[in-house]
Amino acid sequence: MRGGLASARTVHAVKDASLRVDKGKTLAIVGESGSGKSTLARILTLVDPQTSGQLLIEGEEIDIRRSGVSKALRRKVQMVFQNPYGSLNPRQKIGDALAEPLAINTSLSHDERSEQARQMLKRVGLGPEHFNRYPHMFSGGQRQRIAIARALMLNPSLLVLDEPVSALDLSVQAQILNLLADLQDEFQLTYVFISHDLSVVHYIADEVMVMYLGDVVEQGSRDEVFAAPRHPYTRALFAATPKADPDRIRARLARRAEQAGREAAP
Amino acid sequence: MVALLEIRNLTVSFDTSVGLFHAVEGIDLSVDAREVLAIVGESGSGKSVEMLAVMGLLPSTATVIADAMTFDGKDLLGMSRAQKRQIVGKDVAMIFQEPMASLNPCFTIGFQLEEVLRFHLGMQKAQRRERAIELLTQVGITRPAERLRSFPHQMSGGECQRVMIAIAIACNPKLLIADEPTTALDVTIQKQILDLLMALQARTGMGLIMITHNIGVVAETADRVIVQYRGHKMEESDVLTLFTAPKAAYTRALLSALPDNATGDRLPTIGDFQEAQS
Numbered sequence: 125m126r127g128g129l130a131s132a133r134t135v136h137a138v139k140d141a142s143l144r145v146d147k148g149k150t151l152a153i154v155g156e157s158g159s160g161k162s163t164l165a166r167i168l169t170l171v172d173p174q175t176s177g178q179l180l181i182e183g184e185e186i187d188i189r190r191s192g193v194s195k196a197l198r199r200k201v202q203m204v205f206q207n208p209y210g211s212l213n214p215r216q217k218i219g220d221a222l223a224e225p226l227a228i229n230t231s232l233s234h235d236e237r238s239e240q241a242r243q244m245l246k247r248v249g250l251g252p253e254h255f256n257r258y259p260h261m262f263s264g265g266q267r268q269r270i271a272i273a274r275a276l277m278l279n280p281s282l283l284v285l286d287e288p289v290s291a292l293d294l295s296v297q298a299q300i301l302n303l304l305a306d307l308q309d310e311f312q313l314t315y316v317f318i319s320h321d322l323s324v325v326h327y328i329a330d331e332v333m334v335m336y337l338g339d340v341v342e343q344g345s346r347d348e349v350f351a352a353p354r355h356p357y358t359r360a361l362f363a364a365t366p367k368a369d370p371d372r373i374r375a376r377l378a379r380r381a382e383q384a385g386r387e388a389a390p
Numbered sequence: 391m392v393a394l395l396e397i398r399n400l401t402v403s404f405d406t407s408v409g410l411f412h413a414v415e416g417i418d419l420s421v422d423a424r425e426v427l428a429i430v431g432e433s434g435s436g437k438s439v440e441m442l443a444v445m446g447l448l449p450s451t452a453t454v455i456a457d458a459m460t461f462d463g464k465d466l467l468g469m470s471r472a473q474k475r476q477i478v479g480k481d482v483a484m485i486f487q488e489p490m491a492s493l494n495p496c497f498t499i500g501f502q503l504e505e506v507l508r509f510h511l512g513m514q515k516a517q518r519r520e521r522a523i524e525l526l527t528q529v530g531i532t533r534p535a536e537r538l539r540s541f542p543h544q545m546s547g548g549e550c551q552r553v554m555i556a557i558a559i560a561c562n563p564k565l566l567i568a569d570e571p572t573t574a575l576d577v578t579i580q581k582q583i584l585d586l587l588m589a590l591q592a593r594t595g596m597g598l599i600m601i602t603h604n605i606g607v608v609a610e611t612a613d614r615v616i617v618q619y620r621g622h623k624m625e626e627s628d629v630l631t632l633f634t635a636p637k638a639a640y641t642r643a644l645l646s647a648l649p650d651n652a653t654g655d656r657l658p659t660i661g662d663f664q665e666a667q668s
Contacts, residue, residue: 156576293432293603298647298657320577327649364581366606368648370634373609
């Protein structure tokens, strides 16, 4: 928009997106900045309404503009955010952060809430000694465990995870991915997993959806999309992902040696 | 041949309220001209700290001790601050992880680019503008003359990183240190920035130190690799050997934690490595 009194343009953050995830499975949404993936995530977690189209969760049609969000509905869908350093209230002890969803959405007593919070902490691999600590006392990986624990407090059916491991070291990423896999099995959770990291997507996804500037450019099972990506953008993403492959290394070193040889020769 | 950068037995310690903390302990490191050295490690490995020590960018709470730390044959430890200012930013330059945060938000990119040319090369105004446009073109910024008047917030992350690279290569450095240059960027932009760095390196023959936690980036760029963990060097080898026959248990653990290398349902974790160590 230029300065002055220009007319507002409509930006289609998401256009014509259709997706379907079966219970207990993982859909990965792959996209970069501006792809619309975060807008889609906000629609799925009932934060923003869709402009048009249908949203069905467990067969039930949802329109938050018409009927608002009931407590029962809120419990069904939860979200884990990307930034482990920004998504926890720095002034709130994590035990309280975990008990808070129960305080708002259930009628459990204070002791019951604390007990459930402690159980969940244990389930994500933390200990009772962590209950009364503040977020800044934890590492990035630990904070993501807390964020996952908080998301699970209300026994949701659907978990939307927005780049949950992007900010983490490789070894910590592995631990969190293992934890998510275990929890999915145990609680029969359905995941919508947003990530731009194709190796992570390949590891955890059943279904894959690739987004680019608001459009869904590719969609299919994980094996289908990885074996034969059709859209040029998907192919560009694959090509751009750095790979630790000895053959590629040999080829690169050979090219460098050849170029150095050409430069050295008069 | 004298190495471009030579570091022997480097230890960097910080004064903390709970005592002395060794971020880097006993590290040996060297880089030659035309060489790409990758330093790979996770958070807390000390990889950034050791390069900040070379550049003299550590806070006053840091103590830098080494048997030797020389650049282009000159002793970095014994140098006065004035002497160091002649070298840092000119013959050895560094680019950082968060491009939008590393550029000064209050000044145009043209100003920040020309500042380097004025300080290190003493160029006059007309010359500076011309060189600035040339540099922006080299790093792939479109409409460079116009963009000189842009502020960092008016540019994308990838563009800011290109500007940072332009500032770093402005004085034709002999050594460029890139600290996680692509971590904060989208995947397709990451590739563009890495390609740019490698092309510049091939053309100018400068040494390049690539600090990263991304093993894929190491595979795509490095000649030689140093693997670090908690301030110590775990392994040093040429890039092909690192991926085909890693010697250190930590390196093997790191490689097996890659989702690409997953063999079963669960990824092996470094926690398993730590248990094996004890």
